[in-house]
Amino acid sequence: MxxxxxxxxxxxxxxxxxxxxxxxxxxxxxxxxxxxxxxxxxxxxxxxxxxxxxxxxxxxxxxxxxxxxxxxxxxxxxxxxxxxxxxxxxxxxxxxxxxxxxxxxxxxxxxxxxxxxxxxxxxxxxxxxxxxxxxxxxxxxxxxxxxxxxxxxxxxxxxxxxxxxxxxxxxxxxxxxxxxxxxxxxxxxxxxxxxxxxxxxxxxxxxHPQGVAWNAIARESILRDPAWQGGRYYGTGRAPDAGMGIGRMVGHITYLSAPALEAKFGRRLQSSGDLRYTITEPEFEVESYLRHQADSFVRRFDANTYLYTSRALTYxxxxxxxxxxxxxxxxxxxxxxxxxxxxxxxxxxxxxxxxxxxxxxxxxxxxxxxxxxxxxxxxxxxxxxxxxxxxxxxxxxxxxxx
Amino acid sequence: MxxxxxxxxxxxxxxxxxxxxxxxxxxxxxxxxxxxxxxxxxxxxxxxxxxxxxxxxxxxxxxxxxxxxxxxxxxxxxxxxxxxxxxxxxxxxxxxxxxxxxxxxxxxxxxxxxxxxxxxxxxxxxxxxxxxxxxxxxxxxxxxxxxxxxxxxxxxxxxxxxxxxxxxxxxxxxxxxxxxxxxxxxxxxxxxxxxxxxxxxxxxxxxHPQGVAWNAIARESILRDPAWQGGRYYGTGRAPDAGMGIGRMVGHITYLSAPALEAKFGRRLQSSGDLRYTITEPEFEVESYLRHQADSFVRRFDANTYLYTSRALTYxxxxxxxxxxxxxxxxxxxxxxxxxxxxxxxxxxxxxxxxxxxxxxxxxxxxxxxxxxxxxxxxxxxxxxxxxxxxxxxxxxxxxxx
Known part of the structure; x- marks a missing residue:
């Protein structure tokens, strides 16, 4: 062994x-x-x-x-x-x-x-x-x-x-x-x-109930992704990556403290200059960080495992x-x-x-x-x-x- | 007047x-x-x-x-x-x-x-x-x-x-x-x-950056909803209600304190008896509350307004x-x-x-x-x-x- x-x-x-x-x-x-x-x-x-x-x-x-x-x-x-x-x-x-x-x-x-x-x-x-x-x-x-x-x-x-x-x-x-x-x-x-x-x-x-709520939100974001397909997404070429990414973002912020986010990112903008006036693109560094974390997570993790594991830990x-x-x-x-x-x-x-x-x-x-x-x-x-x-x-x- | x-x-x-x-x-x-x-x-x-x-x-x-x-x-x-x-x-x-x-x-x-x-x-x-x-x-x-x-x-x-x-x-x-x-x-x-x-x-x-992050997550959940359709969902019969509902859930938890959630919901289950062993249905009262809040919000609010307003307040x-x-x-x-x-x-x-x-x-x-x-x-x-x-x-x- x-x-x-x-x-x-x-x-x-x-x-x-x-x-x-x-x-x-x-x-x-x-x-x-x-x-x-x-x-x-x-x-x-x-x-x-x-x-x-x-x-x-x-x-x-x-x-x-x-x-x-x-x-x-x-x-x-x-x-x-x-x-x-x-x-x-x-x-x-x-x-x-x-x-x-x-x-x-x-x-x-x-x-x-x-x-x-x-x-x-x-x-x-x-x-x-x-x-x-x-x-x-x-x-x-x-x-x-x-x-x-x-x-x-x-x-x-x-x-x-x-x-x-x-x-x-x-x-x-x-x-x-x-x-x-x-x-x-x-x-x-x-x-x-x-x-x-x-x-x-x-x-x-x-x-505690707030933690129950965060987990519920993460699961909901998977369940509400049409690509989840009632959980039968395997082999369909589609997976609820969008929804699981949101769940992961929620998770990340709950894993960190507000002061840690302040120390690491502050309110720094992505572009060195001024605002770019965009709704769809990350504008603050912390927004970009969240997207990156979500994207890398969905490449390695199964959404149903997320659902079942999150449910177990709230139970x-x-x-x-x-x-x-x-x-x-x-x-x-x-x-x-x-x-x-x-x-x-x-x-x-x-x-x-x-x-x-x-x-x-x-x-x-x-x-x-x-x-x-x-x-x-x-x-x-x-x-x-x-x-x-x-x-x-x-x-x-x-x-x-x- | x-x-x-x-x-x-x-x-x-x-x-x-x-x-x-x-x-x-x-x-x-x-x-x-x-x-x-x-x-x-x-x-x-x-x-x-x-x-x-x-x-x-x-x-x-x-x-x-x-x-x-x-x-x-x-x-x-x-x-x-x-x-x-x-x-x-x-x-x-x-x-x-x-x-x-x-x-x-x-x-x-x-x-x-x-x-x-x-x-x-x-x-x-x-x-x-x-x-x-x-x-x-x-x-x-x-x-x-x-x-x-x-x-x-x-x-x-x-x-x-x-x-x-x-x-x-x-x-x-x-x-x-x-x-x-x-x-x-x-x-x-x-x-x-x-x-x-x-x-x-x-x-x-x-x-503060954590607030920037919560808002980014709420917006992302709308942007990632396929029903958002690049923002041109009006008149299509579909709207990003699922995504905005998630955003609203995130908002709700950030508007409340952990002790308030504890006092109001604790870990009380929806069913008076024991666990129902369900992934898709609310099991805790706080989970049910979140769904209700999301559902009632999407009936009265426009997702693009949510996006633009959230962006403005983070700016x-x-x-x-x-x-x-x-x-x-x-x-x-x-x-x-x-x-x-x-x-x-x-x-x-x-x-x-x-x-x-x-x-x-x-x-x-x-x-x-x-x-x-x-x-x-x-x-x-x-x-x-x-x-x-x-x-x-x-x-x-x-x-x-x-």
Whole structure:
């Protein structure tokens, strides 16, 4: 299972896990879903970094966010056209580099000299794991809108089944940011005896109503694009790129903070001179940035996966799912140590949500640590503030092994 | 010019200006625009409330925001299908009531027992004033994308020309919220000798980059709707309702605060029971609210007007237009007394922008008053917090006459 750690000359703090190839595993059994349906077959795209210990007790599962994939670290053997690394952090980032490369590798936060790090593409994805663009065995055509509506719990069930197939019973840790953090929390609640620690970054136990609204708007913009065609756009030569682009623009602004936009773009115009008096063309730099982000995203992402994943993350609600409305009750069975990291300027997954989790766990007498990092980049901090997260995470993981 | 003040039984604090009919005036001369073009003919839709004094010195011009119209107060003689009153405030608000009815009338903030209040639909509008849906004299068909790109200054020039035609030289005050506040500021800078006071509510001297981005996303969602047809959708039986609906949803969330959404909707589901596992239907109450707001808006508003108005308000930049980049220089010639009102929870037009204007004016030794009202409803406060604005505005306007 281990991956050769070819150190790259270009490696920054810590070194690189080297060149990595995404692999695929077909689950032997159907996955039972919250909605009542079963999904079969399910293929899982994954990568691993580091070496599995003989006792199989050094496994860290890394969970990605809405637009990520299994390629979390190292250099892809076959670099994609567009990086899965988004936003500010994408600039100057090699296209083949994993989305969390700064965090995973020898000497990094998730230290592959010690841990065997496993990263999977989530259920419903479009980067190798079964999702709405996968063939429906009933028809031989892509599922499209016939794909079952999935939840974060379903993603976690799929990861559990995948690790079973890999022969991994316990996890030293589950870690993720944003939607990835939701998966980590779900792991801690759903499989309490099988997770030693969870690292939940810029995430929440339940998205607040404004976040629900932003996600609804992004989905609506896809649904209202005539090219969506009721979700059966595969093979038609048309895809709801226009609508998904709008959704992505909304996402981008919610991932950033107002001060970050001010610092990066201000009100600078595209043309060095004066106004061009145009309705259809970008006039301000920030307008041009949004178009660019939308255009590059639609080249690499499937609109139905966006819909299903966005729906799953708005559904996620630990208190409702596991506690009859009470977060404390939902967390009552957690056995893992919990590290929560939040960012002061993140208004989509605000520190207050992490604080609620911290207080609930503390009230239950469970080991929990909350670090709120003062940083200006909003939700995107979880991908950008690697240097400041690294010592916090390393210390937390080291304490577990002492 | 005065309007019979038929007191309505339904009047709240203060009483109603009664039943009002929108009137129209064709400007005698072309309007010269910032983009270099001239516009002719220009028709202005307007309403007036109260009586013009013999000395014509009691005129208050009220300027509306992006989605408003000339019907600011009283009960419309012909009530429209959809109220121009938006958001939270729309509920329980009669369809024929003016969008600022709580503020304009006998005994109200803009007291029609004393002032002659004039309200016009802005240039580029779709509610009676010449805009992109008006016939282009060159072709006889609606302008569509051939309508010139307009600015806030162009809106104010049009109001100036309209008041000339009415025989009104000086204004006792110009007042408006949001884009309406921009117009009030532009009046103070552009026609310093002709305005005694300006009331600038929940507005700014230049929209911050995040606001520029939200507006860009709203416009993009219209531009990317195939039904927009390059702006020439009139008479085709199709209009970019889907795209404008998305834009309106974005607008709505930016007009509200996260805590207001939390208080009003929380994470309550549409169906009383559990999740319905649907991608296409609203599942949370806030999702349903957004659809409703979008649907009712597109029934009453023209997408091209949205595009042009949104462009104008993102262009607005007092320092760039009038001060070579310096706000103080731009405000150097202001003679009017200035009242600024901002709302603590307004993140689209935050109090900080009003504070910048206040400090610039104060530094110039000009009379200015800033009131930041603690209120939870975000930008929408300017339409909702009428009771708390009223004494502030009344006191400010009274001081002017002493």
């Amino acid at each position: 281990s991956q050769p750690a070819t150190t790259l000359a270009a490696g920054g703090a810590g070194s690189s896990v080297g060149v990595v190839e995404t692999r695929y595993l077909d689950l032997p059994e159907p996955v039972r879903l919250d909605c009542g349906r079963e999904l079969h077959p399910v293929r899982v795209a994954y990568e691993t970094y580091g070496a599995l210990s003989p006792r199989r007790d050094n496994v860290i599962l890394v969970c990605h966010a809405l637009s990520g994939d299994a390629h979390a670290a190292g250099l892809a053997k076959a670099p994609p056209e567009e990086s899965a690394r988004d936003g500010f952090g994408a600039e100057g980032h090699g296209k083949g580099l994993g989305w969390w490369d700064g965090m995973i590798g020898p000497g990094k936060a998730f230290d592959t000299d010690r841990f065997f790090v496993v990263s999977t593409n989530l259920l419903g994805g479009c980067r190798g794991t079964t999702g709405p663009s996968s063939p429906d065995p009933a028809t031989g055509r892509p599922y499209g809108p016939d794909f079952p509506v999935i939840t974060v719990a379903d993603m976690v069930r799929t990861q559990r089944a995948f690790l079973d197939a890999l022969g991994v019973e316990r996890l030293a840790a589950v870690a993720g940011g944003s939607l990835g953090g939701m998966q980590a929390l779900e792991w801690a609640v759903r499989y309490p005896g099988q997770v030693d620690a969870v690292v939940v970054i810029a995430s929440t136990h339940a998205l 996620f609600d630990l208190a409702r799912e596991h506690g009859g409305g009470s977060l404390a009750r939902a967390l009552g069975g957690v056995e893992a140590r919990t590290l929560l990291i939040a960012f002061s300027s993140d208004w989509l997954y605000p520190p207050s949500a992490s604080r609620e989790i911290e207080q609930a766990l503390r009230g239950l007498g469970k080991p929990v640590e909350l670090q709120v990092i003062e940083a200006p980049y909003g939700h995107d901090c979880f991908l950008l503030e690697e240097a400041r997260q690294t010592p916090v995470i390393r210390r937390f993981l080291e304490r577990g092994s002492s | 005065s309007q019979p003040a038929t007191t309505l039984a339904a009047g709240g604090a203060g009483s109603s200006v009664g039943v009002v009919e929108t009137r129209y005036l064709d400007l005698p001369e072309p309007v010269r625009l910032d983009c270099g073009r001239e516009l002719h003919p220009v028709r202005v839709a307007y309403e007036t409330y109260g009586a013009l004094s013999p000395r014509r010195d009691n005129v208050i011009l009220v300027c509306h925001a992006l989605s408003g119209d000339a019907h600011a107060a009283g009960l419309a003689k012909a009530p429209p299908e959809e109220s121009a009153r938006d958001g939270f405030g729309a509920e329980g608000h009669g369809k024929g009531l003016g969008w600022w009815d709580g503020m304009i009338g006998p005994g109200k903030a803009f007291d029609t027992d004393r002032f002659f209040v004039v309200s016009t639909n802005l240039l580029g509008g779709c509610r009676g004033t010449t805009g992109p849906s008006s016939p282009d004299p060159a072709t006889g068909r609606p302008y569509g994308p051939d309508f010139p790109v307009i600015t806030v200054a162009d809106m104010v020039r049009t109001q100036r020309a309209f008041l000339d035609a009415l025989g009104v030289e000086r204004l006792a005050a110009v007042a408006g919220g949001s884009l309406g506040g921009m117009q009030a500021l532009e009046w103070a800078v552009r026609y310093p000798g002709q305005v005694d006071a300006v009331v600038v509510i929940a507005s700014t001297h230049a929209l 607005f930049d007092l320092a760039r237009e009038h001060g070579g980049g310096s706000l103080a220089r731009a405000l150097g010639g202001v003679e009017a007394r200035t009242l600024l009102i901002a709302f603590s929870s307004d993140w689209l037009y935050p109090p900080s922008a009003s504070r910048e204007i206040e400090q610039a004016l104060r530094g110039l030794g000009k009379p200015v008053e800033l009131q930041v009202i603690e209120a939870p409803y975000g930008h929408d406060c300017f339409l909702l917090e009428e009771a708390r604005q009223t004494p502030v505005i009344r006191r400010f306007l009274e001081r002017g006459s002493s």
